[in-house]
Amino acid sequence: MADKIGVSVVGCGFFAQNHLNAWRDLAKDGVELIAVCDIDAAKAKAAAEKFKVPRWYTDLDVLLAKEKPGLIDIVTRVETHREQVLKTVAKGIPTIVQKPFGFDLGDCRAMTLAAKKAGVFLAVHENFRFQAPLRRITELLRQGVIGTPSWGRVSFRTDYDIYTGQPYLLNETRFVINDLGVHVCDLARAFLGEVEHVTCETQRRNPKAKGEDTATMMMKHVNGAVSMVECTYGAHRLPDIFPQTLIELEGPKGAIILYKNFDLEIMVGGKITKEHADAEVLHWAARPWHIIQESVLATNAHILNALRSGKPADVSAEDNFKTFACCEAAYKSAESGKAVALEPLQ
Ligand code: NAD
Incomplete structure (x- = not known):
């Protein structure tokens, strides 16, 4: 072990x-959950009891003073990330x-x-590229099955009620691009390479939402590839396929298309190879969330x-900075009506 x-x-x-379920599953790989923290004592205590974690805290400073974690996993909302990560x-x-x-x-x-200067390992929990069908697409691209793709579409369109589980989303001034755009932009980078500039239009379909709930982005990649990258929480489509991401990639040797319900088609040399790329439903998971879990x-x-x-x-801070730079460019493009080049780290 x-x-x-x-x-x-x-x-x-x-x-x-x-995250807690996943870390518990990784006990076989030496992971030991040593402490949890939440400013809401009831949530910290409940998590400690459910996952048999020996200690729980309501203040990160106290946890950091008393514990020596080999890895800390921050699963709070965005407004706390900077302060906590810097600590x-x-x-x-x-x-x-x-x-x-x-x-x-x-x-x-x-x-x-800050992490670079201090030489400290920092990763962003960007999980979409680790979904089973999307891992399979990465593998096919690495094998060169369709050659280097020159065009792609990444699409996440749903009307699923995400507001019951995450009511705070209605109050986000930066809504769907920060919440879902980060995932779809990350996939566009993972499949088609680094991005040069972004053009974007945003819409707000749900009048109760403060921010945009729909974004349509077009990306020009550094190698000349072009992608359409879309996300919405306001698509009244049936069947609603939440939380599936659909993918289309076209390369010089063929195309890869991920349809609904994880049906994957690889089109090369005039032939179609079909695969079913669904994920395992883990013992703590439930459909339709299993793909995310x-x-x-x-x-x-x-x-x-x-x-x-x-x-x-693969999803280091430096890598995810480039994904977020796409989102920042998307917001700026939606405001200005122009294509916006990505900002470098320094
Ligand atoms: P949540 O509000 O349910 O949970 C956040 C928890 O953090 C709360 O229990 C809150 O009390 C606690 N908290 C707040 N400030 C704290 C602090 N200073 N110290 C310790 N605890 C603190 O939110 P959520 O829906 O679980 O979202 C958490 C993060 O997960 C967000 O960044 C969200 O974008 C992300 N998320 C990712 C996915 C995905 O598929 N990758 C899906 C849903 C949510």
């Missing part, structure tokens, strides 16, 4: 349950922070540079392996 590593989870709300990085503790990395690119830059386990396992092998994670 691998060496033991003590993990602390900060924030024990809605999504943290998936854990200052203590030299390898850190994971949930998406969106920051509220704006300034936040992401401050955290990325299994990706949380895969993301945690990947980040843990990267940390142990002394390498940055």
